[in-house]
Amino acid sequence: MTILLDSAGATQALGSALAKLLRPGDVVALFGDLGAGKTTLARGILHGLGFDGDVASPTFPIVQTYEDLAVPLWHVDLYRIEEESELEELGLDDALLVGALVIEWPERLGERLWPAALRLHLTGAGEGARALTAHVPPAWEGRWPPR
Template identity: 60%
Template sequence: MILDDQAATAAFGGKIAALLRAGDVVTLSGPLSAGKTTLARGVLEALGHHGEVPSPSFAIVQPYEDLRVPVWHVDLYRIEGPSELEELGLDEIRSDGVLIVEWPEHGGNGAWPDALALSLEPREDGSRALTAVVPTAWEGRWPPT
């Protein structure tokens, strides 16, 4: 799928928001400036968050608990491996809400085998190519309309 610009990326995040259930994980991969945080902002806005959505690069985990379904926006860019991932307690958080995880590859292969795995790749014309690996848990919900 091609997302023409930042507005289209955020709007696509809004479509994903309509599909989310407690326990879901959405992973966002791609290089710096690929649109991962923009897509996450679109999800959060569609779920009812109207404030700022900073990149969680330094905080690592940014909670948004006052939404239709609580969301924890996670950025694993600064962690160095799966052992650090365990210290964050994300599996416990996940039982009550949704995880949106940027840079999931830093958490090790297979950290969330049931995640909707989205990858964004910038293109020369400023658009983004989005690819998805859709797990069984998302069958019947994907693709968003």
């Protein structure tokens, strides 16, 4: 399924709608090149969960936690991960016990990406627009697409 998002605002709005579907244990994997809109979508998810501050990509800290939300969320950016051993140190499985994960650059996980992850691929579609292609696992059927 592909959704056309005609602006950053539309991308954030989709993220906000997606936030209402999140449950503890969920993983949302955001694929796309630099500038594809991954952080914009994550920002919408966080705002939809009740966070009202600024949201930057956690490229340097790698993990940014937001615990006081409707669903606690870890926003993860794996862009700088170079070795599998670094993934172990992040403790991502622990986050799923009480909250959800939104992961930018999930391809760095390789085979370790959870099979039940909602996989969203963002690509440019001209003049600020994005095309979002969703790969929906059985765990998300009936919840996707957000309304």
